Amino acid sequence: MVQATALVRNENGIGAALGILKQQFGERFHTGASIREQHAHTTTWIANQPPDGVVFAQSTQEVAEVVKICAAHRVPIIPFGTGTSLEGHVNAPAGGISIDVSQMNKVLEVNAGDLDCRVQPGVTRMALNTHLRDQGLFFPIDPGADASIGGMAATRASGTNAVRYGTMKDNVLSLEVVMANGEIIRTASRARKSSAGYDLTRLMVGSEGTLGIITEVTLRLQGIPEAISAASCSFPSVGAACETVMAVIQYGLPVARIELLDALVVKAVNSYSKLSLPETPLLLLEFHGSDAGVAEQAETFGALASEFGGTGYAATTSVEERTKLWQARHDAYWAMLALRPGSKAVATDVCVPISKLAEAVVASNEKAAELNLIAPVVGHAGDGNFHASLLIDMEDAAEVARAEEFVSWLNDRAIALGGTCTGEHGIGQGKRPYLIKELGGAVEVMSAIKRALDPDDIMNPGKILP
16 A cells, blocks of 8 residues: 655644534534545555545535634645545545535536536536436536546546547536635636636636635536447557557547557456457547538548558447447456456556657556556547556555556656646646656746645645645
8 A cells, every 4th residue: 555645633623623513514424434434545555544524515605614614723624526536636644624515416507508507516427417418418528437527627537538528627617616714706607718817717627626625517518419439440559559549630530539448458348348359459439420420430530540550440320339338448447457356456647749649658568567567558549648557466565666666657758758647637646746847847836826725725735736
């Protein structure tokens, strides 16, 4: 288990806040060990650092009241949605109070004519799309996990559809946020563009709870496409697959998704999802548009892929076949675990310019082999983002050390290629050492903003900034 940084605890303040919150929230305030551990990190190798108490808030006003109590006693506050983040975002390194917003799960307003909606932060992406389906609309950001919308905004989530529809920063129009002093602000209107002052919406999107707590999100929506086609194509090497991706982007083909699976991942999903794909590097794609447009896109991709040795290309508009293919992709995490039963899967992500993707993925495979590690790669190849999932025996200290060496090397390599240490996981605790390497003096500007908005450092302390 990788140790997380510990911060100094404010024992007196925490004790005082616990007493007040217990009296005020009754059965919706919990201090039991198991529920506190559930609200710290469990999805990575960073050590679990539980809060001292958990409040299940049901309204913006309740969130603001908790923040005011904690601010008065200088007690840390850690927002919690579904807990699916991967870099220690929900840990409590100085103790404090976790504010669970899962009960704030209402779709407050849908404006079909304007293609937008307003939701509470605890609404999950799957619940939102179920709600929208009857109106012919959908929310396109799909990070894989059924994450909460508030958490997706806080971590600037991305996922399989980003190549066409962008990331959370492109799809959030406005936020309601509770600031560190308990004040409630709205960052923007529903207008599609604005020149009114600083862009506070994008400041808060990706701030990981360190500047405020998101209590409402206004989202941009899309119409459900007339036609959708899914496709798969095998390649002789990872390099050939990545070169195809670069050609697709340069050609301007409007793919909705284009995912890379290396040979190890294909082997895993074949076994787990009962598929029979060739066990070589694979691209999974999806095309959105009219019937004629989708057919043309699929044909054009087939022609491009053949130039790089693509084989076994097949496209389908069958809902059943599309669902089976993409469910296999989303189940890749569980499938990869079966490659080494009893291991822990530790996923790390980086993002590089498209022209550097082949170089980065090939180097990742070679480095893993050099360190005698199993590190299958999946990637949102259309935007240069990929994940190496290390399958580790956590009882083997030498292997854990090699895994840490690999993660450090991969982050440094991505930065050296003009990329970033994280395309979508966020910084949290796990990526903090690489942020200053990537952005240099810009980190001090971030620190200045943090000091101005949260002078007592109570909003999710120990995350992002050194």
